[in-house]
Amino acid sequence: MGTIQMPGLRSFAPCLPAVLLVSSFAHADWPKWRGPDDSGSIAVGTFPQQLTASETAWTADLPGKGCSTPIVWQNQILVTAPIDGQDAILAFDQSGKPRWQTSFDQETAGKHRNGSGCNASPITDGSGVFVYFKSGMLAAVNLDGTNRWQTDLVKRFGPDNRYWDHGTSPVLTKNHVIMARMHEGDSWLAAFDKKTGELAWKVARNYTVPKESDQCYTTPIVMQHNGREVVLVWGAEHLTMHDAADGSVVWSCGGFNPEQNKLWPAIANPVIIGEMAVICFGRNDRGIPRMFGVRLTGSGDVTETNHVWVRNDISSFVPSPVAYKGKVYLVRDKGQIECIDPATGKTVWSDRFPKHRTSYYASPLIASDLLYAPREDGTVFVASVANDQFQLLSENEFEQPVIGSPVPDGNRILIRGEKKLFCLTDEK
Template sequence: MVERYGPDTLFWDHGTSPVLTHDFVVMARMHKGESWLAAFDKATGDLAWKVPRNYETPVECDHGYSTPVVIDFQGEESLLTWGGEHLTIHNAKTGKLVWSCGGFNPEGNKLWPTIATPVVVGDVAVIAYGRNDRGIPRLHGVRLDGAGDVTATNRLWDRDDIGTFVPSPVVYQGKIYLVGDKGKVTCFDPATGKTIWEGAFPKHRSRYYGSPLIAGGTLYAPREDGIILVADIRDGFQLLGENDMGESVIASPVPGPGRLLIRGTETLFCVGK
C-alpha cells in the first residue's frame, strides 16, 4: 500500500484490517491526506476500484483505524465504512457511495480518531466514538435504510455516559456488549440504546486494546498486560477467571472449532479443552 499509494500520515500506522467480499479484498486508508476505500482482485492484487473518502475534520479526527464491515444493504453486498467522522455505505462491486451519515462530533473536538469498528444488529449500526479513555465517551445508534445523506433522519439515539475507544463492541444474540478501555462491561439494546446490565472486570492500571469475543455465553477480554479475563454473560455479569499468558496481549482473540487463538507480542497460543 505504501509503495503504490504513498506513506500514511497516521500517528499509529495502519490499524485497519483487510476484509473479503465475494469478489475482492478491500482495504481502507483514512488519514490526513488522500483517503480512500479500494478493492483488489483476490488472486492477482490488481486494483478493481478505488473511491475517495475525504472529509474536513478537526486535528486527528480524519485518522481512521476501524475495519470496513461487509453487510447486505437493500439486497446488495455492501461495505459499511466508519472514519473521517462519517459512516458510509458503498456498493461492494463498484465502490459507489450510496449512503452517508455524519454529525458525530458537533462540538468539533480534536484528537478523536476512529478506532473501534461498528457493529450491526438488523438495520441498526452502533458507532463508538469520542475518547472513552479520557472520560469523554460517545455512543450512537444509526438506522441503516434510505439513500444519500441521512444525517438528519437516521440517528436513533446518542449516549455520552458509556463507550469504548479502542476495543470494538461485540454482538451476541441480538444484544451489544461493550468492554471499555478500563474494563467496564455494558450490555445494551441496540434499538433503543438502553442499558440492560452493567458489570466490571477487576480494576487494574493496564488497558484493554484487543476486542472482546463471546462464544457459548462466555466473554473473553484480553488486557494489555497479558491477562485474559473471562466472564459468564448469559444472565448478567459473573467473573469466571483470569488467565495470565505471560506476555502482553493487544490483539483480539479468535475462535476456532473447540479452540481459542490468542496472539501475544511473542507467541501465538492455541487453547483447547
C-alpha cells in the same frame, strides 16, 4: 445511567432486518478478524472457563512481534508475524505444528508499545489468504502458502500519514479485496481483483474534520443493502456505504461530532444487529465518551433521519464491541463492562473486571455465553454473561502482552500473545 438522546426512535421498527450481513461460513471457521458475521461472537460450542496450564493444549513460538488476530480455516490457523525483519504470514495445523510460512518485503516496525508492522489481520475466502502490513504490502497467497500476487500500496499511493500504527485489515467482496486508508491527507477506498491483484476501482473518501479526526484505524464491513453488496466504512466522522461494484457512495451519515471536538480518531469498529449499527466514538480514555445507534436503512444522505440514539456517558476508545444474542457488549478501556439494547441504547446491565492501571486494547470475544477479555499486560479474564447476568469465572496470566482478539477454533480458544500462540481447551 447517563443521558440518552433518541432523536429518531419513534420511527424505529425492529421487525425483519433491512440489512443482512454476508455470512456463508461454517461455525468451525473464523475467516476474519471479528468472525464470519463481523459480530465478534459465536453462540454454539463448549469452551474453557479457565485458561491455565492444565487447559493448554499446545503453544507455538512466534518469530517476531505482531498484534494481529489469527484466523482459522478448516485445518489451518493463519497469523501474521515478522520473520527475520520481513513481513510474513505463518500457518499452523490444529496441533500447533508449523505447516508453511511466506515472507514478503522488509518490515516497517510499529511506533506504539502495542503496535507492530503486523497489526492488520489476515482474511480468507477459502481459496486465497489476503494480508496487509504497515510497510504497505498487500498480498495474496494460496492456501498452501504459494504466492498469488503482491503490491505495495505505499509505493503506489503515497505514505500512510496516521499518527499511530496502521490497524485496518483487508476485507473481501464477491470479486475484490478491499483496503481503506483514512489518514491526514488523501483518503481512499480501493478494490483489487482477488485473483490477479489488478486495481478494479479507487475512490476518494475525504472529509473536512477537526485535527486527528481524519486518522482512522477501523476495518470496513461487507454487507447487503437494498439488494446490493456494499462496503460499510466508519471513519472521519462519517459512516458510508459504497457499492462493491464501483465504490460509489450509496448511503452516508454524518453528525457524529457537532461540537467539533479535536483528537477524535476512529479506532473501535462498529457492530451491527439487524438494521442498527452501534458506533463507539469520542474519547472514552479521556472521559469524553460518545456512543451512537444509527439505522442502516434508506439511501443517500441520511444524517437528519437515521440517528436513533446517542449516549454521552459510556463508550469504548480502542476495544470494539461485540454483538451477541440481540444485545451489544462493551469491554471499555479500563475494564468496565456494559450490556446494552441496540434498539434503544439503554443499559441492560453493567459490571467491571477488577480495577487495574493497565488498559484493554484487544477486542473481546463472546463464545457460547463466555466473555473472553484480554488486558494489555497479558491478563485474560473469562466471565459468564448468561441470562443477562455477569459472573467472573477466572483471571489468567499469560506473562506477555496480548493485543490480538481471542479466537474460537472448534471448542478451543486461541490466544495470540506477543511471543507465543496459545491453544486452550477443557477437553480432557
